Amino acid sequence: MTIPDLVISKLPMQVTPADWPGGYWWHWLFFTVVLIIFVLCMVMGAIYIERRGMGRMQSRLGPNRTGPFGLLQPVADALKVLLKENIVPDAADKLVHWLAPIVAFVPVLLILTVIPFQNGALLADLNIGILFIVAVSSIATVGMFMAGWGSSNKYSLLGAMRNVAAVVSYEIPLVLAVVGVVLCAGSLSMNCIVLSQDIPYILLQPLGFLLFFMAACAEINRSPFDLTEADSEIVAGFHTEYSGMKFAMFYLVEYAEAIAFSAIITTLFLSGWRGPLLPPWLWFLIKTLIVFFAMVWTRTTLPRVRIDQLMALAWKFLFPLALINLFITAIQVLVWPDALPWTMVIINIVLMVVLVLLWSKFFKLGWGRVEV
Amino acid sequence: MTTTEMMTLKTEPFVLNFGPVHPSTHGVYRMRATLDGEVVLDIEPVFGYLHRGIEKLAEERTFSGFVPLTDRLDYISSMSNNLGYCLSVEKLAGIEVPERAEYIRVIMAELQRLVNHAIAVGTFLNDCGAYMTPVVYMLREREKILDLFDMVCGQRLTYNYMRIGGVSQDIPDEFLPALRRLVNQMFFFIEEMERLLKQNEILLARTKGVGILSRETAINCSISGPVARGSGVKWDLRRADPYSIYDRFDFDIPTAEVGDCYDRYRIRIEEMRQSLHIIEQAMKQIPSGPVRADVPHLIRPPVGEAYAHIEAPKGELGFYLVSDNSIAPYRCHVRPTSLINLTALREMVRGWKVADLIVIFGSIDICLGEVDR
Numbered sequence A: 001m002t003i004p005d006l007v008i009s010k011l012p013m014q015v016t017p018a019d020w021p022g023g024y025w026w027h028w029l030f031f032t033v034v035l036i037i038f039v040l041c042m043v044m045g046a047i048y049i050e051r052r053g054m055g056r057m058q059s060r061l062g063p064n065r066t067g068p069f070g071l072l073q074p075v076a077d078a079l080k081v082l083l084k085e086n087i088v089p090d091a092a093d094k095l096v097h098w099l100a101p102i103v104a105f106v107p108v109l110l111i112l113t114v115i116p117f118q119n120g121a122l123l124a125d126l127n128i129g130i131l132f133i134v135a136v137s138s139i140a141t142v143g144m145f146m147a148g149w150g151s152s153n154k155y156s157l158l159g160a161m162r163n164v165a166a167v168v169s170y171e172i173p174l175v176l177a178v179v180g181v182v183l184c185a186g187s188l189s190m191n192c193i194v195l196s197q198d199i200p201y202i203l204l205q206p207l208g209f210l211l212f213f214m215a216a217c218a219e220i221n222r223s224p225f226d227l228t229e230a231d232s233e234i235v236a237g238f239h240t241e242y243s244g245m246k247f248a249m250f251y252l253v254e255y256a257e258a259i260a261f262s263a264i265i266t267t268l269f270l271s272g273w274r275g276p277l278l279p280p281w282l283w284f285l286i287k288t289l290i291v292f293f294a295m296v297w298t299r300t301t302l303p304r305v306r307i308d309q310l311m312a313l314a315w316k317f318l319f320p321l322a323l324i325n326l327f328i329t330a331i332q333v334l335v336w337p338d339a340l341p342w343t344m345v346i347i348n349i350v351l352m353v354v355l356v357l358l359w360s361k362f363f364k365l366g367w368g369r370v371e372v
Numbered sequence B: 001m002t003t004t005e006m007m008t009l010k011t012e013p014f015v016l017n018f019g020p021v022h023p024s025t026h027g028v029y030r031m032r033a034t035l036d037g038e039v040v041l042d043i044e045p046v047f048g049y050l051h052r053g054i055e056k057l058a059e060e061r062t063f064s065g066f067v068p069l070t071d072r073l074d075y076i077s078s079m080s081n082n083l084g085y086c087l088s089v090e091k092l093a094g095i096e097v098p099e100r101a102e103y104i105r106v107i108m109a110e111l112q113r114l115v116n117h118a119i120a121v122g123t124f125l126n127d128c129g130a131y132m133t134p135v136v137y138m139l140r141e142r143e144k145i146l147d148l149f150d151m152v153c154g155q156r157l158t159y160n161y162m163r164i165g166g167v168s169q170d171i172p173d174e175f176l177p178a179l180r181r182l183v184n185q186m187f188f189f190i191e192e193m194e195r196l197l198k199q200n201e202i203l204l205a206r207t208k209g210v211g212i213l214s215r216e217t218a219i220n221c222s223i224s225g226p227v228a229r230g231s232g233v234k235w236d237l238r239r240a241d242p243y244s245i246y247d248r249f250d251f252d253i254p255t256a257e258v259g260d261c262y263d264r265y266r267i268r269i270e271e272m273r274q275s276l277h278i279i280e281q282a283m284k285q286i287p288s289g290p291v292r293a294d295v296p297h298l299i300r301p302p303v304g305e306a307y308a309h310i311e312a313p314k315g316e317l318g319f320y321l322v323s324d325n326s327i328a329p330y331r332c333h334v335r336p337t338s339l340i341n342l343t344a345l346r347e348m349v350r351g352w353k354v355a356d357l358i359v360i361f362g363s364i365d366i367c368l369g370e371v372d373r
Helices: A003-010 A024-057 A073-083 A094-113 A129-137 A139-150 A154-185 A190-195 A206-219 A244-269 A280-301 A307-335 A341-362 B003-007 B054-059 B064-071 B078-093 B099-128 B133-153 B175-197 B201-207 B215-220 B225-230 B261-285 B337-342 B345-349 B354-364 B368-372
Strands: B014-018 B030-036 B039-046 B304-312 B315-323 B331-335
Touching (some): A073 A244, A094 A244, A129 A139, A154 A190, A154 A206, A154 A244, A154 A307, A206 A244, A206 A307, A244 A280, B030 B354, B039 B345, B099 B201, B099 B261, B215 B225, B225 B337, B315 B337, B337 B354
Antiparallel strands (some): B014 B030, B030 B039
């Protein structure tokens, strides 16, 4: 059996045409509105979950004054931020400073255009969906770098530089981890990837999931890789000089990215909208929020790594493991295409444990001092 | 111009201003850091944003009237400041302190050490980037101790509890049982924190070997307290020059070898344990009796000078007083622990990254009220 045959044979046959509810333009309008509302609502929910969840984990209450259980806290935050004065530094590059939040926000919306909320329910069922995500998600970095550069503030510039370095490095393990999934699914389309997950890929690709989760955390600046806005070091990083609505945009980007990457992880590894009993879109939401909660959890638990350690982790730990993972997956798909999934699950989990333990023996963080 | 020359970007060091308003300068400390990218080439500290002229104010007040102002020096550990100042006046005027008052003072000073180290470790981990979690847990424990302080003197931050020749009032009856409960809880709490943090991989990577202060430098810069002991200097005034009644207690002085940030953090945790042991012993031995010697309010010490120093939580805290037989000190000088410990900062941070600069700075544990006075 040749490789193209193999890929074609693995393509799921049942793909609903993504043209509901009707014509091309109606479809476009409907999903655009849905996406924007989805992002805004999810961000509010995410902020609430993060603040309350962190409160619980830190033996305090969290915001509980606005509305029942503090549910209106995100609304109050948004209102406050909207009413704030918009301050632009004198020395700032005004155009870049103004444009940066938009450049950072749009890619996040674009990511969500190819994420299926249930079977066929997505703005554009691109046959290169995941490739599109990989391409588009890095554009947010340009926005953040514009913010850092345009503010003409040294803290901002340091944060922006760190962000670029982190994203450039972590794109590689991120993409390599995705390729493992794509090999298993035999398709780049997000909907097909979900349809092909009879068992979630978190079980078939445990190492890939681990790599993707860590790289995603670095990519969207969640702790322990939040060097871009390391509040104890460089104040607020690239958005130090932002206030008012433009700051709100960056705040939105931060959480929207977290939600978007949770959605990607859900789609790639947690079998997306599939699940028993509950309606598919609800499964999708639940899984996304669970992944987001894991991010909140790591944020409250772990200290931050240093920039050289961040780089070392990407290049010395994640990158080799991602290559090995890709290699193993490719062999498995080629040699035993019809093997029982559950045997593969056990083999892969054992492999993951062995590889991670082995590699952490090789991987030592340096002392990081430079002679001056 | 060759292609290589055109492609090579020119770089140069730049000056980044940390503070006085910055999340991690623990107040209004300011340092002008010269950076080469992320690497710290040099730092230049700038002091004085919190200068209130406390030493000068002492000359305008009576001896006993200066006690509340000592609260404002290192406001994290006011009790220790009270103690240091009162010891100095007592040395100057030759006042005997009743037995019970000595014990109460020791208990308060050691509780204060617990409070200070809890805050120091918590904020240090916050500087490492553990977003708020350890510091909130530490503050929770600190609150319990502050409740005890509240019980004895009605204050939670600036206690003004010690008086020349004793303490302002006796401890209430319910204090000792509450203290007993607290001590038992604290042992468990320290174990819990140890389990959470001692072996944390990221914490080890961030602090092990970072910001090493050699034993020689520590001695040459007259560093004291946990910072010096972290560098292997076995120097604790409670042992080296026992004041009050510290010679009656049995406790260890933890020291470490390497002198990095991790060692300083470990020393603080160990010292919290030792403080609890001292408190336990003091609770067993505490006698009954008066808590304040018969000292006139407007005390006129004989002409002369005195220097008394104590092992404050942050290190050696000294008060130097000169009397001209009037009701106010002729001159008062404070040996500020934080300021002197800060002098070694430049040696420690050079060559490390910006992130390490913050961590090393946090590991020294300073209080700006004391640095600028």
